[in-house]
Amino acid sequence: MPLDPLGRAFIGCFPRMTEDDAWEAGRGVWKMNREKASRQRFALIVGEGVVRAVAEITGYTEHTTATGVRGALEGQPLLAGHPVREAYLGQSDPVANGSQNPVGYCDLPEEQSYLMRPCACGCGEDTDRDFLPGHDVRAIQQRVRDHFDGSPLKLIQFIDQHAPAA
Ligand SMILES: [Zn+2]
Incomplete structure (x- = not known):
């Protein structure tokens, strides 16, 4: 097996995986739209049709692989009690777009109040x-x-x- 760019020992879904396991396995490396990925605040990790982890995204990295440049997300699973985690963890995949990638992007109503937006003073940040x-x-x-x-x-x-x- 070729060396994994993220240095992981395993990729994919296995029984009783923890949220940390699911996040590590699912956060990359995939074909990702850099623009889109870096705008997201949360990622859902889906395995076998079920949300296995809900993570807060803190960064994005690119990796050159045998099949081209692929992206990976950096961040950590949300802690128990976070409203976005509670809304999705263990639920069936809300995206269900037939994608093979286990990382789902979608506009989650629960994340609206966390999204980055332009500062209202007009400074452009x-x-x-x-x-x-x-x-x-x-x-x-x-x-x-x-x-x-x-x-x-x-x-x-x-x-x-x-x-x-x-
Ligand atoms: Zn400002």
């Missing part, structure tokens, strides 16, 4: 919150400068005047 740390303050200060002559008092008076009664 990505964050998994509304703002990167400190950027909310920056965005407010910018508006105070642009619309209220740099006066926080004017902003507050404006809000008090126009905001719906609490």
Whole structure:
């Protein structure tokens, strides 16, 4: 057997495999779309039609194999109690697209609040919150400068005047 690029002793599904086993076996190396893979926050590892592990993705690596460049995901299985894990672990494959790869990509409703999105201040960086740390303050200060002559008092008076009664 050729040396596995990830240094693993086994690949594939076996009885009573743990979530760690399933993640190690399933995280690569596969034909992957780098763009797509690096945008995902969670991966479902599917073996024999059942979700064997739900992992948080922290990175992506590429490996040259006999059949071309293949990708692997880095990360770790989610801990018990994580809502995304609880929603999918042990369930039947929600993707069911006939793919031979055990790593499933799909848009999971449970992951929406964890997805990376552009920082709302407009800086062009990505964050998994509304703002990167400190950027909310920056965005407010910018508006105070642009619309209220740099006066926080004017902003507050404006809000008090126009905001719906609490
Ligand atoms: Zn920002």
